[in-house]
Amino acid sequence: MKARIPCAALASVLGLALCGAAAAAPADDMSRSQENCHMEFTLSGWSAVYKTASGSGRLTCGTKTVPVKLSAKGGGLTVGKYKITDGQATFSNVNTMQDVFGDYAMASAHVGAAKSARTAVMSKGSVTMALSGTGNGWDIGVGFGRFTIKPATGSAGNNGQ
Numbered sequence: 366m367k368a369r370i371p372c373a374a375l376a377s378v379l380g381l382a383l384c385g386a387a388a389a390a391p392a393d394d395m396s397r398s399q400e401n402c403h404m405e406f407t408l409s410g411w412s413a414v415y416k417t418a419s420g421s422g423r424l425t426c427g428t429k430t431v432p433v434k435l436s437a438k439g440g441g442l443t444v445g446k447y448k449i450t451d452g453q454a455t456f457s458n459v460n461t462m463q464d465v466f467g468d469y470a471m472a473s474a475h476v477g478a479a480k481s482a483r484t485a486v487m488s489k490g491s492v493t494m495a496l497s498g499t500g501n502g503w504d505i506g507v508g509f510g511r512f513t514i515k516p517a518t519g520s521a522g523n524n525g526q
Contacts, residue, residue, distance in 0.1 A: 402426040402456040402465055404514075408435055408498070409448035415440050416508045421517065422452065426462040432517035439471060439510015447502030449483060454496035464492050471512040487512055 403425055410418025418437040423430055456465055469487035484497045494512075 399457075400426045400459040400461060400464070402459045402462065404433065404452075404454040404456075404465075404496075406433075406435055406452040406454065406496075406498075407448070407450055408437070408452055409500075410437060411446040412441075412443040412504065412506065412508065414443065416443050416510060420449070420452075422454075424462070424465060424514070426459065426465065429462060431462070433466075434515045434517050435513065436515075437471060437510060437512045439508050441506060441508030441510075443504070443506025443508040445502060445504025445506065447483075447500060447504050449498035449500040451500070452483075452496060452498030454494050457493040457495075458491045465494075466514055466516060469494055469512045469514070471508075471510050473508050 404422050406420055406422025408418050408420030410416065416437065416439045418435075420435040422433050422435060424433045459465055467489050469489045469492075471485065471487050473483075473485055483499075484495075486493065486495045488494070
C-alpha cells in the first residue's frame with residue numbers, strides 16, 4: 366500500500382486550517398485586480414527534529430518571469446531526506462509580484478519512501494500558496510516552520526523571458 370494518499374489527505378487538512386485566515390480577507394481587498402502567479406521549482410532537504418530545505422525556481426506573474434531562491438526551516442517530530450524535482454505552486458490574492466516574496470507560515474505532514482509526494486498550502490497575510498510536487502527520498506513526520514521565497518540575486522523586477 367502506497368503512503369501517498371494519506372500524506373496528501375493529511376497535508377490538505379493542515380492546509381485548509383492555514384487558509385482559514387486568508388479566506389476572511391476584507392471585501393475591499395477582493396475588489397483589486399488580482400495577478401495570476403505560478404511557480405515551478407526544485408527543493409531538497411533533510412530533517413532530524415530540525416528541518417531544513419533549499420531550492421530554486423521560476424516565478425511567473427502575468428508576462429513577467431523571475432528566478433527565485435527558496436528555503437524552508439522549522440522543527441517538529443520529523444526525520445528524513447528528500448528531493449522534489451517537479452514542484453508546482455499557485456498563488457491566490459496576489460496584486461503584484463512583490464506580494465509573493467517573503468515568509469509563509471508552514472505546517473506539514475509527510476510520509477514517503479523511494480518515490481515521494483508532497484502537497485501543502487501556506488499563507489502570508491492574505492496571500493495563499495498551494496504547492497505540490499514529486500521526487501525521491503524517504504521521510505516521515507509532522508513539522509512546522511517557515512517557507513521563504515526571495516528573488517534570486519539581482520533579479521527583482523527583471524523580465525526573465
